[in-house]
Structure formats: C-alpha cells, structure tokens
Amino acid sequence: MGENMIDIYIxxxxxxxxxxxxxxxxLEYAGYRLIRGVGxxxxxxxxxxxxxxxxxxxxxxxxxxxxTKVEPNMQLAMIPYFPAHQPRYRLSELKGTAQEVLNIYPxxxxxxxxxxxxxxxxxxxxxxxxxxxIIRGDIPLAADISFDCIMCGLCVSRCPAELVKHxxxxxxxxxxxxxxxxxxxxxxxxxQEVKTGKFTAAIxxxxxxxxxxxxxxxxxxxxxPEE
Amino acid sequence: xxxxxxxxxxxxxxxQTRPERLKQSFxxxxxxxxxxxxxxxxxxxxxxxxxxxxxxxxxxxxxPRELAILLEGESLLKETSLSINQPDYxxxxxVIGGGGAGCAAALIADDLGAKVIVATxxxxxxxxxxxxxxxxxxxxKDNDSPALHYLDVLGGGHFANTPELVETLVTDAPExxxxxxxxxxxxxxxPDGSMKTIHGGGTSRKRMHTARDYTGAEIMRTxxxxxxxxxQITVLEFSPAIELLTDSNGTVTGAVLLNLNxxxxxxxxxxxxxxxxxxxxxxxxxxxxxxxxxxxxxxNHYGATGDGLVLAYxxxxxxxxxxxxxxxxxxxxxxxxxxxxLVTEKVRSLGAQLLNVDGQxxxxxxxxxxxxxxxxxxxxQKGKGVVTPGNISGVWLDTPMIEILRGPxxxxxxxxxxxxxxARFGIELDKEPILVYPTLHYQxxxxxxxxxxxxxxxxLFVAGEASGGVHGRNRLMGxxxxxxxxxGRRAGNAAAQTARTRTANLELTLKHLEKxxxxxxxxxxxxxxxxPLILPDYTKKEV
Ligand SMILES: Cc1cc2nc3c(=O)[nH]c(=O)nc-3n(C[C@H](O)[C@H](O)[C@H](O)COP(=O)(O)OP(=O)(O)OC[C@H]3O[C@@H](n4cnc5c(N)ncnc54)[C@H](O)[C@@H]3O)c2cc1C
Ligand code: SF4
Ligand code: SF4
Ligand code: FES
Numbered sequence: 117m118g119e120n121m122i123d124i125y126i127x128x129x130x131x132x133x134x135x136x137x138x139x140x141x142x143l144e145y146a147g148y149r150l151i152r153g154v155g156x157x158x159x160x161x162x163x164x165x166x167x168x169x170x171x172x173x174x175x176x177x178x179x180x181x182x183x184t185k186v187e188p189n190m191q192l193a194m195i196p197y198f199p200a201h202q203p204r205y206r207l208s209e210l211k212g213t214a215q216e217v218l219n220i221y222p223x224x225x226x227x228x229x230x231x232x233x234x235x236x237x238x239x240x241x242x243x244x245x246x247x248x249x250i251i252r253g254d255i256p257l258a259a260d261i262s263f264d265c266i267m268c269g270l271c272v273s274r275c276p277a278e279l280v281k282h283x284x285x286x287x288x289x290x291x292x293x294x295x296x297x298x299x300x301x302x303x304x305x306x307x308q309e310v311k312t313g314k315f316t317a318a319i320x321x322x323x324x325x326x327x328x329x330x331x332x333x334x335x336x337x338x339x340x341p342e343e
Numbered sequence: 344x345x346x347x348x349x350x351x352x353x354x355x356x357x358x359q360t361r362p363e364r365l366k367q368s369f370x371x372x373x374x375x376x377x378x379x380x381x382x383x384x385x386x387x388x389x390x391x392x393x394x395x396x397x398x399x400x401x402x403x404x405x406x407p408r409e410l411a412i413l414l415e416g417e418s419l420l421k422e423t424s425l426s427i428n429q430p431d432y433x434x435x436x437x438v439i440g441g442g443g444a445g446c447a448a449a450l451i452a453d454d455l456g457a458k459v460i461v462a463t464x465x466x467x468x469x470x471x472x473x474x475x476x477x478x479x480x481x482x483x484k485d486n487d488s489p490a491l492h493y494l495d496v497l498g499g500g501h502f503a504n505t506p507e508l509v510e511t512l513v514t515d516a517p518e519x520x521x522x523x524x525x526x527x528x529x530x531x532x533x534p535d536g537s538m539k540t541i542h543g544g545g546t547s548r549k550r551m552h553t554a555r556d557y558t559g560a561e562i563m564r565t566x567x568x569x570x571x572x573x574x575q576i577t578v579l580e581f582s583p584a585i586e587l588l589t590d591s592n593g594t595v596t597g598a599v600l601l602n603l604n605x606x607x608x609x610x611x612x613x614x615x616x617x618x619x620x621x622x623x624x625x626x627x628x629x630x631x632x633x634x635x636x637x638x639x640x641x642x643n644h645y646g647a648t649g650d651g652l653v654l655a656y657x658x659x660x661x662x663x664x665x666x667x668x669x670x671x672x673x674x675x676x677x678x679x680x681x682x683x684x685l686v687t688e689k690v691r692s693l694g695a696q697l698l699n700v701d702g703q704x705x706x707x708x709x710x711x712x713x714x715x716x717x718x719x720x721x722x723x724q725k726g727k728g729v730v731t732p733g734n735i736s737g738v739w740l741d742t743p744m745i746e747i748l749r750g751p752x753x754x755x756x757x758x759x760x761x762x763x764x765x766a767r768f769g770i771e772l773d774k775e776p777i778l779v780y781p782t783l784h785y786q787x788x789x790x791x792x793x794x795x796x797x798x799x800x801x802x803l804f805v806a807g808e809a810s811g812g813v814h815g816r817n818r819l820m821g822x823x824x825x826x827x828x829x830x831g832r833r834a835g836n837a838a839a840q841t842a843r844t845r846t847a848n849l850e851l852t853l854k855h856l857e858k859x860x861x862x863x864x865x866x867x868x869x870x871x872x873x874x875p876l877i878l879p880d881y882t883k884k885e886v
Contacts, residue, residue, distance in 0.1 A: 337494060
C-alpha cells in the first residue's frame with residue numbers, strides 16, 4: 117500500500133506517521149506503549165478520549181483516538197482520566213421517580229442550554245436533548261436519547277456548567293430498565309417453570325441419549341421461521 | 344460511494360444480483376458437508392500452527408503455538424526479591440478481572456456479606472463484555488424451552504460440551520435475565536413487556552435478547568455502576584494479577600498484582616507490586632484474542648491476552664478445549680483502520696447475505712460460526728474473494744438487503760453502532776455492502792470447571808471466557824454473555840460460601856513456582872518468554 121507520511125504532534129513532540137492510521141495507531145507507531153487511554157480499540161468503551169487542534173486553526177476538536185484518522189499537522193493530547201463527580205446511590209433503595217434523579221444530580225438544573233455538549237459527542241448523541249429531558253422529568257426520553265452513550269466524558273470536559281450528564285443519564289437508563297419498562301410475563305412464568313422442575317426430565321433425556329441419537333434429534337429439530 | 348475504484352465496480356455487481364437473490368434461499372449444509380468444510384478450511388484443523396504442551400496438567404495436549412509459549416513460560420517474579428509475607432490487602436474473595444463475569448461474581452459475593460476485592464488490568468469494565476453487540480440468549484418465550492436451548496448449545500459445540508455445564512447454563516438463563524433487569528438493564532421489548540428476540544447462528548428459536556446493538560455495553564455499564572455504588576467493595580484498577588499465591592499444600596491463598604500506573608513500562612525493572620491475601624480467588628480474566636493466533640486480526644479488547652489461563656495453569660489447574668478458538672466469520676476487512684473489528688452476527692440475523700466476488704451466495708448465512716468462517720476462507724482461497732487495497736481478501740456482506748427485507752430505516756434503527764462505525768470512514772451501511780473476513784473472536788476453551796465454577800485447585804474458581812467446557816468446540820452467539828452472567832453469579836456465590844470455611848490465617852508462598860521450575864528443568868525446557876503477557880505490544884513500526 118502506498119504510505120503517505122504526514123506530520124503530527126503528540127503533546128507537542130513532532131512525529132511522522134502514515135496517514136492511513138487512526139490516532140491510536142499513530143501513537144503506537146510513534147512508540148507509545150499505551151496503558152491508559154486505550155480500551156476496546158473499537159469505539160465502545162470511551163477510554164481513548166482525545167483532544168486536538170489543527171495547526172493554524174484555533175478551534176479545539178474532540179475525538180475517540182481509536183475511531184479517528186490522523187490529519188496533517190494535528191496537535192493532539194489524550195485525556196486518559198477526567199475526574200468526574202459520581203454520587204453513590206443504591207438503585208434498590210430508589211422508587212424510580214424523576215425527582216430522585218434531580219435529588220442525586222441537583223446541578224442538572226444549572227444547564228445554560230449552550231449545546232456545546234452535543235457538538236463534542238463522538239457518538240452524535242443529542243446530549244442537550246437528554247439533559248433537557250432530565251430537567252423536564254422525562255426519564256424514558258432521557259434513557260432513549262442517551263442509550264448509545266459510551267461514557268467517554270467528552271461532553272463533560274467542555275460543559276461550562278460542569279455537569280456530569282452522562283452519569284445522570286446512566287441513572288435514568290437504570291431507573292427505566294428496573295422501574296418503568298413493562299415487565300415480561302413470559303419471563304416470570306419461565307422462571308417459575310424452571311423452579312418447579314418442568315424441564316428436568318426433558319433435559320435429562322437429552323443428557324442420557326446415545327451420541328448418535330442426539331445428533332439425529334439435533335439434525336431434525338424444527339427451526340422457527342424468520343418471519 | 345466511499346469505495347475506491349476497483350471495489351466500487353465490484354460492489355455494483357452485488358446490487359445487480361440482489362433481485363435474483365431476493366427469490367433465492369441458500370440451502371443449509373448437512374452434517375457431512377459441514378464436517379468436510381471444517382476439516383478442509385477451519386484454522387483449528389491446521390497442524391503447522393499448533394504445539395503440543397510438554398509440562399503441566401495438560402502435557403500432551405495441543406494448543407495454538409502462541410498460547411503454548413506463554414503457558415510454558417516462566418514467572419515474571421523469577422529473580423525478583425519480592426517479599427510476600429506482608430499482604431497489602433486481606434479479603435474473603437479476590438476477583439481477578441473486571442469484565443462481566445468478574446463484576447457479576449463480585450456483586451453476588453458482596454450480597455452474601457463477603458469482603459470482596461476486584462483487581463483488574465485496565466479500567467473497571469474495559470473488557471470484551473463491553474464490546475458485545477449481538478445479544479444474550481435465554482429460552483424464556485412460550486414456543487421455546489431450556490431443553491431446546493440445551494440441544495442447540497450441544498449441536499453448536501459439536502456435542503463435545505460438558506453436559507452439566509450446558510444444563511446449568513440453560514436452566515439458570517431466565518433468572519440471569521431477570522437479575523440484569525432488576526439492576527436496570529434496558530432490554531428491547533414490545534409495548535406489552537414481552538422481549539423482542541431474534542435468531543442467531545445455530546439457534547432453533549428466536550431467543551436472542553438485545554439492547555439495540557449495545558447489548559454488552561448496556562450490561563457492562565450497569566454492572567459497573569452497581570459495583571461502584573457499593574463502597575465496601577475495593578476496586579483496584581490498572582492492577583493485573585501476575586501470579587497466584589499458594590500455601591505449602593498447593594491451595595490458592597491470594598495473588599500478586601502489578602501496579603501498571605506506577606510500574607510504567609512492563610519491562611522496566613522498577614515494578615510496583617500489590618499483595619492480596621484471599622480465602623478464595625475467582626479468575627475472570629476473559630479471552631486471549633490479542634495473542635493473534637495464526638496471525639489473525641482480532642475483535643478482542645486490548646487486555647485479552649489469556650493471563651488467567653497462565654496463572655491457573657502454573658498453579659496446577661487443568662485446562663479444557665484449548666485446541667479450539669472461535670474465528671468470527673464477519674470481521675471488518677475494509678477499511679484498513681478497523682480491520683478485525685466485529686461486524687455483529689445480528690447483521691446476518693436481520694437478513695444480510697454473504698457473497699463472493701461475483702455477487703453470488705456461497706453459504707447459508709446463519710450456519711454456526713465455524714462453518715460460515717470456513718466457507719469464507721474457502722471462497723477467498725479459491726480466488727473468489729474480493730481483494731482490498733490493503734491486499735487482503737474478503738467477501739461481501741450485503742447489508743442493503745436488510746432494508747429491502749425489513750423495510751427502509753431498519754439498518755439505522757437496529758444497528759446504530761455498526762452504522763456509526765462505518766460512517767466514520769464514509770461507508771453507508773444501508774446503501775452499500777461491506778467487506779468482511781474471519782477475525783479471531785473467542786477462546787472456546789479455558790480452565791476446566793464444575794457447575795459451581797470450581798477448578799481442580801482448591802479455593803480457585805474460574806468464570807466466563809477464561810473457563811472451558813460450556814461451549815464445547817464452538818460457541819453460539821449470545822451464549823457467552825449468558826455464560827458470563829450465569830457462571831459469574833455462581834462463582835461469586837460458591838467463592839463466598841467457601842471462604843466461610845477457611846481461616847484468615849493463610850500462608851502466602853510461591854512454592855508452586857518452584858515446582859513449576861523443577862518441571863521445566865526435568866523436561867529440559869528453557870522458557871521462550873516470561874508470562875503472563877499483560878498487554879500486547881503494538882509499538883513496532885508496522886502497519
Ligand atoms: C467484539 C465482541 C463482540 C461480542 N459479541 C457477543 C455477543 O453479541 N453475545 C455474546 O454472548 N458474546 C459476545 N462476545 C463474547 C463476550 O462478550 C465475551 O466472551 C464475554 O463478555 C467475556 O466476559 P468475561 O467477563 O469472561 O471477560 P471480559 O469481559 O473480557 O473481562 C475480562 C477482564 O479481565 C481483565 N483482565 C485480563 N487479564 C487480567 C489480569 N491478569 N489481571 C486482572 N485483570 C485482568 C480484563 O482487563 C477485563 O477487564 C463478543 C466479544 C467481542 C470481543
Ligand atoms: S454523551 Fe457525553 S459521555 Fe456519552 S458518548 Fe457523548 S460525549 Fe461521551
Ligand atoms: S454543555 Fe453543559 S451547559 Fe451547555 S448545554 Fe450541554 S449540559 Fe448544558
Ligand atoms: S479504545 Fe474504546 S472507544 Fe476507543
């Protein structure tokens with residue numbers, strides 16, 4: 117493959133790297149052995165939050181290092197740890213009301229509505245949208261909008277009101293999952309059935325079956341159609 | 344179109360064969376055809392890339408060379424003058440690994456009143472569990488039963504699985520789902536509360552529960568949040584275990600952790616160790632994809648280097664099924680920057696087909712993973728693959744087909760993570776097919792356990808991907824997240840109960856290492872390396 121080398125600056129230090137790399141790969145290419153600032157390498161864990169600017173442009177940009185290609189004259193730094201306030205609560209002791217979220221995170225009410233958070237989110241989440249939903253007490257909506265949050269904290273790093281909204285959103289999702297989402301009757305029923313031993317005999321029969329017979333049963337099992 | 348020129352033209356062939364494929368349903372293979380395909384093309388059946396272990400409880404067994412070197416390695420503690428008599432921490436249950444299995448074990452042990460410490464290599468929750476997209480199985484629908492689930496698991500595992508473990512997996516499953524719901528996990532549901540479920544490769548019923556395509560992330564962030572809400576649990580991050588501690592009888596009494604933050608480069612001479620004395624130890628260190636067996640790319644987390652296997656093996660634990668790895672059929676083959684990352688099986692569950700360079704189907708897309716992976720490797724070896732600018736071969740996965748089969752908007756709604764992943768590189772999943780090739784995904788085997796996660800080493804428990812036996816020679820999608828929760832909980836329970844039977848006055852030694860060294864010497868083995876590996880090294884100037 118034709119390697120096009122470009123100049124980048126890692127915490128001020130100059131390096132030449134192939135332009136096909138992600139920021140994470142470029143750091144490693146430059147010789148960094150990463151301990152913090154890397155996790156899944158796949159855009160799922162939020163460990164690799166990175167801040168950068170391009171020489172000549174005053175604007176700060178934010179990205180996941182594992183998901184973003186390097187650009188010429190990138191000046192970058194990782195944010196391997198961002199101190200974020202995280203109150204302790206026990207979900208099992210909550211009732212699942214919107215007021216509880218605001219009791220635990222009262223500062224949510226101080227949002228300026230500047231929308232900087234939305235602009236900084238690498239997951240393209242409508243962050244202000246879920247912050248507003250929390251303020252309005254709409255937990256299902258906050259849970260829904262924030263669902264794809266990978267907890268990278270980039271929206272926190274830029275918030276002039278210093279809100280740790282991703283943690284508040286996580287609380288909303290947990291409240292929704294436990295208290296507000298409708299429960300499955302079939303799940304409850306199946307747990308009862310297992311407890312009363314409804315399937316014990318059927319499983320024992322399979323367990324004791326000679327291998328050749330078991331293979332036949334498997335090959336002939338009926339398969340639920342797609343639609 | 345974001346594809347460069349030759350790929351672009353090839354992609355149009357895919358669009359051309361679409362109307363014809365809409366009418367076609369590719370036949371499933373029979374048992375004989377599957378066997379033949381596996382033997383000819385599956386990486387597990389190669390001989391040149393395997394070694395036979397020469398020492399330890401599994402001497403005589405074959406395993407990929409990369410793992411054999413580590414299993415036969417020598418301790419990082421050799422030639423250090425570490426004083427282990429003064430523990431930094433004391434606990435009932437030490438959980439090694441902060442992924443799904445580790446967190447589940449810690450929570451249950453804590454519920455039982457045990458003093459719990461979780462030691463993990465990177466941040467809590469930085470784990471394969473976080474990356475699981477596809478879903479979690481449980482037979483809780485009316486048309487389904489744990490017995491059908493049992494049959495599917497065994498068939499998927501080529502009937503080699505340990506039956507008792509499978510039975511435990513499928514019968515504990517509904518309760519595992521309920522436990523997660525009670526912790527606040529948001530499963531996809533219908534308005535009446537019934538679970539939305541889909542098929543996975545090898546399932547006879549739609550029993551895959553999902554949380555969009557962030558199922559593992561949703562489970563992991565919930566478990567992590569719950570763990571953090573319990574201040575009585577001590578969490579030691581950036582603290583990988585590098586050796587177990589034992590007493591003179593060879594039973595486990597704790598572990599030595601390495602403080603990565605303070606030790607800097609793992610090769611630096613100035614190690615900072617932490618000694619934990621524990622009545623019971625649960626190993627939940629996950630898989631080993633980052634060992635890149637046979638040079639494969641991997642879908643795995645950065646820390647998935649098989650450390651738990653090395654620690655347990657040296658302490659005398661027997662391993663099971665370490666000659667079989669799972670190569671997920673659909674890893675990204677293009678773009679270069681995300682090679683090896685996972686394209687979740689859900690994409691095929693939703694109807695995407697696999698096509699060769701001519702735009703023709705060559706395999707039923709929902710055969711078990713090993714079969715599909717073998718078929719893709721065959722297609723590429725026959726020259727029917729699509730060669731990318733990075734000079735690797737792949738096949739098409741026709742994602743726009745999903746929109747035709749299930750209605751416009753389905754791709755964006757059901758696969759937000761995938762859409763985002765590809766959009767970052769200019770590829771629109773709902774309009775363009777993508778290129779895939781098998782990626783190293785899962786360690787089918789691991790430390791042999793019983794249904795309570797006990798190993799043959801007293802007071803040592805193992806749960807999750809680090810254990811072996813549940814999945815036999817091949818795991819079905821959605822059974823790993825389930826395994827992690829079911830056996831994580833069981834390990835926590837058994838470890839906490841067992842800890843009650845032990846005094847706090849435990850002896851801390853490294854005598855098992857002396858024994859290990861003697862065995863190496865007896866067999867005239869000079870270890871190739873020290874182990875565990877802890878982190879892969881990508882600093883080499885290779886791209
Ligand atoms: C991309 C991807 C997608 C997947 N999709 C699915 C799916 O849809 N459904 C499904 O069922 N399964 C899926 N799987 C498989 C499943 O996610 C994993 O097998 C499972 O989550 C493993 O959980 P675990 O707790 O055993 O290990 P992990 O979640 O990997 O956790 C292991 C933990 O141990 C830590 N650790 C490692 N070594 C040490 C050490 N020496 N000391 C201390 N800590 C250590 C690691 O840092 C990590 O925190 C997927 C896997 C991947 C990689
Ligand atoms: S909402 Fe905030 S924490 Fe979540 S992904 Fe977006 S920027 Fe990161
Ligand atoms: S950045 Fe902070 S203050 Fe601005 S809209 Fe977002 S939450 Fe509100
Ligand atoms: S390393 Fe996990 S999001 Fe980048």
